[in-house]
Amino acid sequence: MNHNNFIEPAEHVKSIAEYYFSVKLQEVAKMNAEGKNVISLGVGSPDLPPSEYVVEELSKVATRNDVHGYQPYTGIPELKQAYADWYKRSYDVTLNTSEVLPLIGSKEGILHTSLAFLNVGDGVLVPNPGYPTYTSVSKLMRADVIPYDLMESNNWMPDFEALEKMDLRHVKLMWVNYPNMPTSANASIELFEKLVAFGKKHSIVICHDNPYSFILNDKPLSILQIEGAKDICIELNSMSKSHNMAGWRMGVLCSNEQFVKWILKVKSNVDSGQFLPMQKAAIKALSTPKQWHDNMNLLYEQRRLWAYKIMTILGCKYDRNQVGLFVWAKIPDYEVGSEELINDLLYNARVFLTPGFIFGSNGSRYIRISLGSSATKIQQAYERIADYLIKRNTTY
Numbered sequence: 001m002n003h004n005n006f007i008e009p010a011e012h013v014k015s016i017a018e019y020y021f022s023v024k025l026q027e028v029a030k031m032n033a034e035g036k037n038v039i040s041l042g043v044g045s046p047d048l049p050p051s052e053y054v055v056e057e058l059s060k061v062a063t064r065n066d067v068h069g070y071q072p073y074t075g076i077p078e079l080k081q082a083y084a085d086w087y088k089r090s091y092d093v094t095l096n097t098s099e100v101l102p103l104i105g106s107k108e109g110i111l112h113t114s115l116a117f118l119n120v121g122d123g124v125l126v127p128n129p130g131y132p133t134y135t136s137v138s139k140l141m142r143a144d145v146i147p148y149d150l151m152e153s154n155n156w157m158p159d160f161e162a163l164e165k166m167d168l169r170h171v172k173l174m175w176v177n178y179p180n181m182p183t184s185a186n187a188s189i190e191l192f193e194k195l196v197a198f199g200k201k202h203s204i205v206i207c208h209d210n211p212y213s214f215i216l217n218d219k220p221l222s223i224l225q226i227e228g229a230k231d232i233c234i235e236l237n238s239m240s241k242s243h244n245m246a247g248w249r250m251g252v253l254c255s256n257e258q259f260v261k262w263i264l265k266v267k268s269n270v271d272s273g274q275f276l277p278m279q280k281a282a283i284k285a286l287s288t289p290k291q292w293h294d295n296m297n298l299l300y301e302q303r304r305l306w307a308y309k310i311m312t313i314l315g316c317k318y319d320r321n322q323v324g325l326f327v328w329a330k331i332p333d334y335e336v337g338s339e340e341l342i343n344d345l346l347y348n349a350r351v352f353l354t355p356g357f358i359f360g361s362n363g364s365r366y367i368r369i370s371l372g373s374s375a376t377k378i379q380q381a382y383e384r385i386a387d388y389l390i391k392r393n394t395t396y
């Protein structure tokens, strides 16, 4: 008997689609299996390893006999302390360990936070364009997703006047993320002050997602630098991009003790902690010297020059003050849309870039290039695209 005839997934599962990259990268893998050798500049996954001594610590601790059991739900105390020390050093934010919750990557923090705060029908403000998980997780919670516009004309900042005009009475959470993905707009203290004030005025929990502050950015900022921010804000942070540890799944959530307790209540029912050698290695990684980040940023700068060149031959317009792991640019008016352009480049130039429409309607005329590949690879992508454009006999 085929049970699929009788069994339907939950309504909230029907309300979301499989993650774009989960689907598209299967297509890219199929092209590669056919020998097409696609250059993928899509996903924001750094290509290089963390510092050597981080991997050494992982290997060394993993050889011990006493490290293979379950670990505390809250993470080991030394890891929480290491995250707190990292916040002090990096952002001058003082946290005690009860205000820190290690995560299995910051992505899961989006789910746990939503589970901890949202009732069915509660309003959630999500940026358009923005990281798609804010919307899909909110839909899974059967919350009322309320997109708020980020526009290039406003430097991709929230428009607080427009927000004030909305009916905010049932809004419980607001997702924000600066340095912003996908637009690469930077954070500022003024923005964070406005967000904290907005959250307090309307009793809205401000969830700031902060995975990009160390990349191509002179001054990493945290929303928790604002006085009183901890009362109303939750900040997610991550070692994925900043320490080249995307596959390790090391993230952290910081807020007031009460919020952390509620979120831990959820999380401790979902997972059973992280492998101890990874936690030990993450502690080492959290004291990575500034010089290491500076060296990474020199590499990212070289990569970004090639990404700019790609955008230029495609006729795209971009801001040179971008920060973070991506270059974001507006496609020319004569292009049909970002999805068509990206597919054209994928099938004909064998280069995969990210179409902006996946981040929301305000991204539909933009494309994104990840800097998570070597300058040589990005240069090769440039050459493939240049050759294709000549063949297509089109000037952009």
Ligand SMILES: Cc1ncc(COP(=O)(O)O)c(C=O)c1O
Pocket (backbone or CB within 6 Å): 044, 104, 105, 106, 107, 108, 131, 177, 181, 209, 211, 237, 238, 239, 240, 246, 249, 250, 251
């Ligand atoms: C804005 C944003 N938040 C969160 C994440 C997830 O990061 P992590 O690897 O820590 O789960 C990403 C990853 O691409 C991201 O772009």
